[in-house]
Amino acid sequence: MLILGLGTAGLAVRAAPAAARRKAARLPAPAPDLCPPPRMGAMSDVLPSCPQCSGPYTYEMGALLVCPECAHEWSAEVESAEEPQDTAIKDSVGNVLADGDTVTVIKDLKVKGQAQAIKVGTKVRNIRLVDPIDGHDISCKVDGFGPMHLKSSVVKKV
Numbered sequence: 001m002l003i004l005g006l007g008t009a010g011l012a013v014r015a016a017p018a019a020a021r022r023k024a025a026r027l028p029a030p031a032p033d034l035c036p037p038p039r040m041g042a043m044s045d046v047l048p049s050c051p052q053c054s055g056p057y058t059y060e061m062g063a064l065l066v067c068p069e070c071a072h073e074w075s076a077e078v079e080s081a082e083e084p085q086d087t088a089i090k091d092s093v094g095n096v097l098a099d100g101d102t103v104t105v106i107k108d109l110k111v112k113g114q115a116q117a118i119k120v121g122t123k124v125r126n127i128r129l130v131d132p133i134d135g136h137d138i139s140c141k142v143d144g145f146g147p148m149h150l151k152s153s154v155v156k157k158v
């Protein structure tokens with residue numbers, strides 16, 4: 001059984017080019033025994049072409065994308081990495097913030113080592129987004145206070 005199985009697989013790979021191309025035209029997903037069926041409909045339309053031969057008959061096999069024309073297999077992960085939405089820094093009301101934005105402070109903020117607080121409504125220009133330090137993910141300069149780190153949750157985009 002095992003020997004027969006291996007032999008068949010080897011034959012299929014070697015016979016690939018012409019036969020696979022003809023088959024692929026009619027049947028985008030030649031289904032090897034252990035593969036789940038490819039997703040139908042809209043999903044299969046958005047699969048990228050093969051990076052190796054540009055074949056358009058890409059199908060999914062678990063976490064991999066497979067090209068039936070050249071038997072190239074690659075990970076689909078790279079494609080879905082295009083949307084870093086989850087890492088977006090948002091202000092107190094959910095606006096996505098970007099470098100260079102102007103924001104206002106939505107509540108009085110006590111500043112360590114200073115008698116004065118940054119007052120609600122203070123405008124902060126040209127913010128810079130940084131990796132959070134204790135939850136402070138905005139680097140900026142506040143008039144009268146100098147360089148500051150703020151939490152995005154205490155500002156509102158203007």
Ligand SMILES: [Zn+2]
Binds near residue numbers: 052054067070
């Ligand atoms: Zn290919």
